[in-house]
Amino acid sequence: MKALVLAGGTGSRLRPFTHSGTKQLLPIANKPVLFYGLESIAEAGISEVGLVVGDYADDIRRAVGDGGSAFGLDVTYIPQNRPLGLAHAVSTARDFLADDDFLVYLGDNYLQDGVRDFIARARIRPAAARLLVTSVPDPSAFGVAEVEETGRVTRVEEKPVHPRSDLALIGVYAFSPAVHEAVGAIRPSARGELEITHAVQWLIDDGQDVLAEETTSVWRDTGSVDDMLEANRHVLDGLSGRLEGKVDPDSAVVGRVRLGEGAVVRGSRITGPVVIGPGSVISNAVIGPYTSIGANCRVHDSSIEASVLLDGADVECAGRIERSFIGRDAVVAAPRFPYAHRLVLGDHSKVQLHP
Structure with missing residues (x-):
């Protein structure tokens, strides 16, 4: 099994930090969030990793290293000119993935328990697609899965206005090569992206085996400052x-x-x-x-x-x-008793001042 780690997104919700760097290298407890995912993949016994990179490819290459040996990985860098959806990233990495089973992992994910157990179960019971999901208060902000008691997925939707489930897709997937046909069959969504949920739904409609498992592990997509601070809190809880x-x-x-x-x-x-x-x-x-x-x-x-x-x-x-x-x-x-504040702030900055 190979792994495909996506690190090419723009991180618009983390501006102004992402005006000058990539969100995947922002730190949690002084370690880039991307590193937690790479360490988890290595722990799961996967060695071949395709790292999909965008505008900040050089920064990521410097941080991770040319070959990823610091993580015990063999890393191949895969340029993506524009972040046009998860399924587009899979299509971009087609040559690297070949006909192997593979894990897809969003590089700005923080998953406390990692992916070792998820990968172990995917190896024991192969499927066209296996999705890691978790219950969330507002599923309309995510891809949402409808799952039978057996774990079989009957439907997935991308950011539905009226979700029919509270199980959100958290950006961790295990795929067989069957997904490539699905990716080739779908068309861009209304927002102009090739949605991985559409590819998964294609597999369901085609009668292929699509499974989900729910995790209660601490998870953050670290797409906002609040998410970063919460992930930081969870990691520091285990600090020695x-x-x-x-x-x-x-x-x-x-x-x-x-x-x-x-x-x-x-x-x-x-x-x-x-x-x-x-x-x-x-x-x-x-x-x-x-x-x-x-x-x-x-x-x-x-x-x-x-x-x-x-x-x-x-x-x-x-x-x-x-x-x-x-x-x-x-x-x-600030002076000890300021009469006025002088601020020099980048675009999209937020400042709260109190007397």
Whole structure:
């Protein structure tokens, strides 16, 4: 079995971060979300991976490496000129996939339990398609599957206005080569994309075996800042503490805190779970639970909780910050008693200011 990992999307809901980088490389607990998927695929015993890439192909190649050996994988990069749907990505990767069974995995997915058990069951009971689904409060935002008690799928719909099930497709699929005929038979949807749900429905209508299994594992598609923060919280819940940097006598480190090599904590209190990247300096600050601070950041005279700071971020005299996502090399600074705020913000940025 091979794997096809999709990392070519635009990430419009994560602007402005995706104006300058790809969403698949945004970090959860200081590790790119894409890496969690690749590690899970390797753990499932799959070694051949096709990585579908778009505008930020060079960034992904630098992060993953030319061959993917750091993950124990043999990675082939597959350019996709435009993200025109999951089925289009499968079509683009046709030569790589050949006539093998394969896994499709969305590169911005975070699935706490990974895909090892899903793949094991797909090998035991092969089908034309096997879908991983989960119950969600608002299925109209997803592809939706109707599933019999036996696990057989009777119908799938893409973002239905009136869903007939609460089981959402989470972007993990196992396919046989039969799906290629289905992809060749469908036409673009109203939004101009080749929908994988249409290909799956084609297989159902053709009388082929399409199965679903429901997962209760923690899952996020990390398509928005709130999703990123929630995924960050879940990963930090399993964090083990390790102090490789320096903590001065005037500081207190409580709970599970991972402090990277060369990081310095001075006159501060840190309450885990927290991860702080190498080379960062925390001074006169309070860092609360569920915070991830990247490499070479600086936090001074500020309080931060349940937030993510990307590499090189600089926060000074900012009062209390919570549930925030601060980009690479961004600067947040304020006088202690400001009379006015001066902001320089990129397109689609959001700022909440409180007296």
